[in-house]
Amino acid sequence: MAHSAEHFGNPDDLREYVAKLDDPEREGWQMPDEVLRALELAPEMVVGEIGAGTGYFTFRLARAAALVYASDADPRLVEVLRQRIAAAALRNVVLALAFPDDPAFPASSCDRVVTVNAFHHFPDPPSYLRRVARALRPGGRLAVIDFHEKVPHDDVRQAALAAGLRLLAEPRFLPRQHFTILH
Numbered sequence: 793m794a795h796s797a798e799h800f801g802n803p804d805d806l807r808e809y810v811a812k813l814d815d816p817e818r819e820g821w822q823m824p825d826e827v828l829r830a831l832e833l834a835p836e837m838v839v840g841e842i843g844a845g846t847g848y849f850t851f852r853l854a855r856a857a858a859l860v861y862a863s864d865a866d867p868r869l870v871e872v873l874r875q876r877i878a879a880a881a882l883r884n885v886v887l888a889l890a891f892p893d894d895p896a897f898p899a900s901s902c903d904r905v906v907t908v909n910a911f912h913h914f915p916d917p918p919s920y921l922r923r924v925a926r927a928l929r930p931g932g933r934l935a936v937i938d939f940h941e942k943v944p945h946d947d948v949r950q951a952a953l954a955a956g957l958r959l960l961a962e963p964r965f966l967p968r969q970h971f972t973i974l975h
Contacts, residue, residue: 806868813846821968824852827908830963830971831935833857837903840927842895843910844887847873853906854885861897861927863890865913893920897927905934909969912942917951921974925957933960934974945970 827849833839833856844850844862846869853860862885864870870889877885888896893915897905905924914920924934934957936948948970949959957974964971 806872810846810869810872813848818848821966822848822908823966824849826963826965827935827937827971828852828856830961830965830973831904831906831933833904838901838929840895840897840902840905840924842890842905842907842924843913844873845869845909847876849906849908850877850885851880851882854882857904858884860885861888861895861902862886863888863895863897865890865892894923895920895927897924899926900929902927903929903932905932906937907935908937909939909942911936911938911948914951917947918954921951921955921957925955928975932975936972936974937966937969939969945972948972 835856835858837857838859839853839857840861841850841853842863844864850860850862850873862873864873867889870887874887877887890896905927911917928934938948949972952959952972952974959972960975961973962971963973
């Protein structure tokens with residue numbers, strides 16, 4: 793599976809990659825309903841999503857929150873998601889092409905920020921998390937979910953501490969991933 797720098801570590805074959813991201817079997821190991829419960833979302837909240845991809849979580853977040861800022865650094869995936877958002881006539885999702893070192897969320901705008909399977913792409917995790925923390929409102933939370941084999945859980949904790957974030961919870965129900973909630 794080939795990867796190129798302009799695709800941020802994502803496979804070059806977009807069709808194959810989209811099929812992988814949309815695989816119906818993902819629900820069994822990604823457990824999106826349980827993840828949303830752990831995020832403790834409320835209907836009036838604003839959520840930032842880093843690495844939105846094809847919208848696996850975007851659409852779920854949009855049903856649970858007032859507004860979703862969905863960003864991805866891969867322009868191909870942003871276009872796929874833009875088309876899907878338009879087809880679904882979603883009015884509460886703001887889509888953005890993220891910078892490699894910044895998710896492009898407005899300052900102090902988010903009650904929750906979620907990154908699923910994207911932390912391992914962050915070029916400088918502590919610096920990136922500091923930028924993410926600027927998007928959080930007072931009392932806001934950042935949830936990091938990533939694969940055990942892509943990034944050690946201790947690396948997430950260390951980057952969070954270096955960014956000035958504090959550990960709030962570590963839900964342990966995901967079979968393939970670690971889940972860290974920070975504030």
